[in-house]
Amino acid sequence: xxxxxxxxxxxxxxxxxxxxxxxxxxxxxxxxxxxxxxxxxxxxxxxxxxxxxxxxxxxxxxxxxxxxxxxxxxxxxxxxxxxxxxxxxxxxxxxxxxxxxxxxxxxxxxxxxxxxxxxxxxxxxxxxxxxxxxxxxxxxxxxxxxxxxxxxxxxxxxxxxxxxxxxxxxxxxxxxxxxxxxxxxxxxxxxxxxxxxxxxxxxxxxxxxxxxxxxxxxxxxxxxxxxxxxxxxxxxxxxxxxxxxxxxxxxxxxxxxxxxxxxxxxxxxxxxxxxxxxxxxxxxxxxxxxxxxxxxxxxxxxxxxxxxxxxxxxxxxxxxxxxxxxxxxxxxxxxxxxxxxxxxxxxxxxxxxxxxxxxxxxxxxxxxxxxxxxxxxxxxxxxxxxxxxxxxxxxxxxxxxxxxxxxxxxxxxxxxxxxxxxxxxxxxxxxxxxxxxxxxxxxxxxxxxxxxxxxxxxxxxxxxxxxxxxxxxxxxxxxxxxxxxxxxxxxxxxxxxxxxxxxxxxxxxxxxxxxxxxxxxxxxxxxxxxxxxxxxxxxxxxxxxxxxxxxxxxxxxxxxxxxxxxxxxxxxxxxxxxxxxxxxxxxxxxxxxx
Numbered sequence: 001x002x003x004x005x006x007x008x009x010x011x012x013x014x015x016x017x018x019x020x021x022x023x024x025x026x027x028x029x030x031x032x033x034x035x036x037x038x039x040x041x042x043x044x045x046x047x048x049x050x051x052x053x054x055x056x057x058x059x060x061x062x063x064x065x066x067x068x069x070x071x072x073x074x075x076x077x078x079x080x081x082x083x084x085x086x087x088x089x090x091x092x093x094x095x096x097x098x099x100x101x102x103x104x105x106x107x108x109x110x111x112x113x114x115x116x117x118x119x120x121x122x123x124x125x126x127x128x129x130x131x132x133x134x135x136x137x138x139x140x141x142x143x144x145x146x147x148x149x150x151x152x153x154x155x156x157x158x159x160x161x162x163x164x165x166x167x168x169x170x171x172x173x174x175x176x177x178x179x180x181x182x183x184x185x186x187x188x189x190x191x192x193x194x195x196x197x198x199x200x201x202x203x204x205x206x207x208x209x210x211x212x213x214x215x216x217x218x219x220x221x222x223x224x225x226x227x228x229x230x231x232x233x234x235x236x237x238x239x240x241x242x243x244x245x246x247x248x249x250x251x252x253x254x255x256x257x258x259x260x261x262x263x264x265x266x267x268x269x270x271x272x273x274x275x276x277x278x279x280x281x282x283x284x285x286x287x288x289x290x291x292x293x294x295x296x297x298x299x300x301x302x303x304x305x306x307x308x309x310x311x312x313x314x315x316x317x318x319x320x321x322x323x324x325x326x327x328x329x330x331x332x333x334x335x336x337x338x339x340x341x342x343x344x345x346x347x348x349x350x351x352x353x354x355x356x357x358x359x360x361x362x363x364x365x366x367x368x369x370x371x372x373x374x375x376x377x378x379x380x381x382x383x384x385x386x387x388x389x390x391x392x393x394x395x396x397x398x399x400x401x402x403x404x405x406x407x408x409x410x411x412x413x414x415x416x417x418x419x420x421x422x423x424x425x426x427x428x429x430x431x432x433x434x435x436x437x438x439x440x441x442x443x444x445x446x447x448x449x450x451x452x453x454x455x456x457x458x459x460x461x462x463x464x465x466x467x468x469x470x471x472x473x474x475x476x477x478x479x480x481x482x483x484x485x486x487x488x489x490x491x492x493x494x495x496x497x498x499x500x501x502x503x504x505x506x507x508x509x510x511x512x513x514x515x516x517x518x519x520x521x522x523x524x525x526x527x528x529x530x531x532x533x534x535x536x537x538x539x540x541x542x543x544x545x546x547x548x549x550x551x552x553x554x555x556x557x558x559x560x561x562x563x564x565x566x567x568x569x570x571x572x573x574x575x576x577x578x579x580x581x582x583x584x585x586x587x588x589x590x591x592x593x594x
C-alpha cells in the first residue's frame with residue numbers, strides 16, 4: 001500500500017465496503033458520541049467520515065487528536081446505516097473504521113477555525129493565510145481560478161493564438177501608475193522596473209511578425225488598493241493581433257469571454273457575444289455616470305435642462321446660465337414615496353452634496369399628480385413634460401443633479417446604483433457585457449488651459465493625422481473597454497503604429513520628439529522598420545474570477561494577497577534590507593520624518 005493513501009477523501013463509496021484503505025488529510029471536526037469517536041477527515045478533494053470505538057487498537061491515540069492535525073489512518077470501509085447516510089457529500093454512504101493511525105503533523109491552538117464559516121478580521125486571515133486557504137470557500141475559489149485559466153488558454157490556442165513570455169525585469173515606462181523599481185548591482189545608480197504590463201513587448205512582437213500572441217501575464221503596479229484592485233501585482237489575459245480593426249478584436253475576444261462566463265458562471269445568463277452593445281464613452285457617462293456601467297440595472301439617466309431653464313426653481317435656473325452646465329434626471333421606477341425620496345436625499349448629503357432634488361408621482365383626487373418641492377416650484381406643465389420624457393407614471397420618482405457634468409457624474413452614477421439596488425431593479429442572475437468605445441484622447445485642464453492625454457496616448461486617433469490637425473478635444477481614439485456588471489474587465493486599443501502620427505499626438509500634449517524617443521525609444525525605433533497595423537487588449541484575470549465566484553473583494557480570489565496598506569503580513573514584506581545588500585547596490589536609505 002502507498003505510504004500515505006490508497007484513496008482520496010472524496011473517492012470511497014458503497015462499492016468499497018469491506019476493503020482496507022489508507023487515507024491522509026486534516027482533522028476537520030471531531031465528535032464524541034459517548035465512547036464512539038467520529039472524525040471528519042478532509043483533504044483537497046473532499047471529506048470522509050472515519051470512526052473508532054474502544055475496540056479499536058489505537059483508540060487511546062485517536063482520543064488525543066485535535067482539529068487540523070494532519071493524520072494518516074488505515075481502516076475498513078463500512079456502510080452507514082440508511083438513516084445516517086449523508087447525501088450532501090460523495091462519501092456519505094460509508095465510513096471507515098480506524099485500525100491504525102499515524103500523526104503526520106500536529107497543530108498548535110488555531111488562530112482561526114477552518115471548520116464552519118466564522119468571520120475573522122482581514123489581518124488575521126492574511127497573517128495565517130495558509131489556514132484561511134484550507135477553508136472550503138477558499139479552496140473552491142482557487143480551484144475556480146485554476147480551471148478558468150486552463151479554459152482561457154485552451155480557447156486562445158483553439159483560435160490560432162500562440163503563447164509567448166515577455167520579460168519581468170525591464171525599463172521603466174510610464175503607463176499611468178507608479179513603477180516598482182529594481183536597483184542594478186552591475187550598473188550602480190541605474191534601475192530596472194517590473195512591467196506594469198507587457199504592452200511594449202507585445203507590440204514589438206507584432207513588428208517581429210508573430211501575428212497572434214497571448215499570455216497569462218503578471219503585471220506590477222504600485223497602486224493604492226481597492227476592493228477590486230490588488231495593490232502590487234495582478235494577472236491578465238494579454239493578447240495582440242496584427243492586421244486587424246477594432247471590430248476584429250471584439251469579434252475575437254468576446255466569444256472567449258462569453259464562453260468562460262458560460263462555463264463557470266453557475267447557470268447565470270450571459271448575453272450572446274455578438275449582441276453586446278457598443279456604447280460611446282460620452283453616452284456611457286451621460287446615461288450611467290461611469291465608463292464601466294452595470295447594464296443589469298435598467299435605469300438610464302437623461303438630460304432635462306430645457307425643463308428648468310427660466311423655471312421657478314431658481315437654483316437650477318441660475319445654474320443653467322453658466323457655460324457647460326446641465327441638469328440630469330435619474331428615473332426611479334416604483335420609487336414614488338416621500339420616505340424613499342428622503343433616503344436618497346440623505347445619500348446625496350453623505351456624498352458631500354447639499355441634497356438631491358426629486359419629483360414623485362402619485363394618485364391624487366383628480367388623477368395623477370406630481371409631488372415634492374421641485375414640482376411645486378416648476379409647475380404642472382414642466383413636471384408633466386419631464387414625466388413624459390422619462391416614461392414614468394404613478395408610483396414612480398425622478399431625482400435631479402446639476403452643474404458641470406464632470407463634477408457630479410460620479411455621484412449620479414452611485415445614486416443610479418443605489419436606486420437600482422434599493423428598488424430591486426437589478427437582475428442578479430445575469431452577466432451583462434458592454435463595449436465602451438470612442439474614448440477621447442485629450443482633455444483640457446480648466447485652470448491652466450493645458451492640453452494633456454485623458455486616456456491611452458498610444459491609441460491610434462480616429463481619422464489619423466488629419467484628426468490631430470483639428471480640435472484636439474474632439475479627437476477620439478480607437479480605444480475600448482469591456483464592462484461587465486459595473487466592472488472594467490477588458491481594456492485595449494488599436495495601436496498608433498506610425499511614428500509621424502505618434503510624434504504629433506505627443507506634441508499636442510506638450511511632449512517633444514526627443515522626449516518621446518527617450519521614453520519609448522525601443523518601440524519608436526522598431527516602428528521605423530515596417531510596423532504592421534495592430535491592436536489588442538488585456539482582460540483582468542483576478543477581476544473575472546471575483547465576478548464568477550460572486551465575491552465583493554478581489555483578495556478572496558488571490559492565493560496570497562497583500563492588505564490595504566500593501567503589506568504581506570504572512571511573509572513580513574516589505575522588510576528592511578541588510579546593510580550588506582545596500583552596500584552592494586550602492587544605495588543608502590534616507591530616514592523619513594514621521
